[in-house]
Amino acid sequence: MEKTRNLFATGTGIIAVGALIGVLAALLQKLGNPGNMGICVACFDRDIAGAVGMHRADVVQYLRPEILGFVLGSFVAALAAREFKSRGGSAPLARFVLGMTAMIGALVFLGCPWRTLLRLAGGDGNALLGLAGLVVGVWIGTLFFKQGYSLGRSQKQSFGTGLLMPLLILGLLALRFIYPPVEGQTQSGVLFYSAKGPGAAHAPLFISLGIGLLVGFIAQRSRFCTMGALRDLILFRQWHLFSGFLALLAAALVTNLVLGQFHPGFEKQPVAHTQAFWNFAGMLVAGFSFALAGGCPGRQLFMSGEGDADAGVFVFGMITGAAFAHNFGLASSPAGIGPHGPAAVAVCLFFCLVIGFGNIERTRA
Amino acid sequence: MSEIVDARGLSCPQPVLLVMSKIKEKASGEIEVIVDNEVSRENVSRAARAKGWEVREERRQGDEWHLILGQ
Numbered sequence: 126m127e128k129t130r131n132l133f134a135t136g137t138g139i140i141a142v143g144a145l146i147g148v149l150a151a152l153l154q155k156l157g158n159p160g161n162m163g164i165c166v167a168c169f170d171r172d173i174a175g176a177v178g179m180h181r182a183d184v185v186q187y188l189r190p191e192i193l194g195f196v197l198g199s200f201v202a203a204l205a206a207r208e209f210k211s212r213g214g215s216a217p218l219a220r221f222v223l224g225m226t227a228m229i230g231a232l233v234f235l236g237c238p239w240r241t242l243l244r245l246a247g248g249d250g251n252a253l254l255g256l257a258g259l260v261v262g263v264w265i266g267t268l269f270f271k272q273g274y275s276l277g278r279s280q281k282q283s284f285g286t287g288l289l290m291p292l293l294i295l296g297l298l299a300l301r302f303i304y305p306p307v308e309g310q311t312q313s314g315v316l317f318y319s320a321k322g323p324g325a326a327h328a329p330l331f332i333s334l335g336i337g338l339l340v341g342f343i344a345q346r347s348r349f350c351t352m353g354a355l356r357d358l359i360l361f362r363q364w365h366l367f368s369g370f371l372a373l374l375a376a377a378l379v380t381n382l383v384l385g386q387f388h389p390g391f392e393k394q395p396v397a398h399t400q401a402f403w404n405f406a407g408m409l410v411a412g413f414s415f416a417l418a419g420g421c422p423g424r425q426l427f428m429s430g431e432g433d434a435d436a437g438v439f440v441f442g443m444i445t446g447a448a449f450a451h452n453f454g455l456a457s458s459p460a461g462i463g464p465h466g467p468a469a470v471a472v473c474l475f476f477c478l479v480i481g482f483g484n485i486e487r488t489r490a
Numbered sequence: 491m492s493e494i495v496d497a498r499g500l501s502c503p504q505p506v507l508l509v510m511s512k513i514k515e516k517a518s519g520e521i522e523v524i525v526d527n528e529v530s531r532e533n534v535s536r537a538a539r540a541k542g543w544e545v546r547e548e549r550r551q552g553d554e555w556h557l558i559l560g561q
Contacts, residue, residue: 131528131532134532206528208527208528210526210527210553212499212527215499215501270503270504270507271507275500275504276501277499278498278499278500279499279500279501280499281553348529348532353502353503356503357503360503360507361503361506361510361537361540363536363537363540365536419501419502419503420501435501
């Protein structure tokens, strides 16, 4: 007895959404975004941290409109479907720390789960290690859930609290219009821009923003989540979200083949390094963090747009984590891992374990 | 006689985990599940159907949904 049937949340719906994201991401690369990085939530949050000066790695500074579009698109979709609901208060500090550990792990690998798929679809063999790490990390997370892990219940919040995230994002978007990039300059008003490197590679503003809004809308409706895809498969043998995950990979691969963007190999892949163990370990930490926090970085953005303040806290944890990752030499580069990357992986894993073991409830609700 | 699973305020995968463990425990009969968001309603219904249970009733009360699952 479904009242208003949500077509996006059906089996066909999730496959269509995954496929559309795959095609659009590959197209964004053609239109100017960095190689195998049509959409990367971790990298783009990191670029935003650079754009507002939280780190000063001059090659990764750009206020990515895709990310802004994700939150706003989801906000509009949630309002339209009457699903916007202001909620929060479920272990905010733990979620903030998980956002940090997820981001630091992802920047050791150089990509979020979305980019893991896009790197595979571009022929980057190093992403196989990242994918393996992601799967193992999520699997470890499921072991905690089986033991009764929970960050606790969220509470209803005021409507104003739910509006904060969309308003903050609108504010960032306003800054992008007030201080647009100036040819040859690395600063425009309060915003920083990259003159070279991945931060300088971007599709035109309105295309990036438009695709971001569209993806935000359809992802909110379909509940698209790359971490949930692996988690539900491992935990419940449920293929629903995983079919969207596979559709993204397949559609991006086909689009890359058509556009001549498929270059198989391990060496000289765009914005990637070849240190297999650290590709694996970085993504393991990221996958573990996403599992404990209940969503991949894209899903956290979408949930923050529908009024989930806890997801908003996770997003700010990610942005803060990105700042530390670049300020402290934790992030990798095409030359290899950062000087303190290994220590960062160990410390982040430690914090994940503390949060995991520290939140196992013996008496289930 | 239905037992109640209160999954309000919990995020995925916890509502589904709670319902699955209750389904395992009961094997038949009815379970009432309370959720407070559309995503949990969809996920719980999908998971229950995959286990051969049906959603017999769905009532919305304000911000909450009461689902009656039956086998």
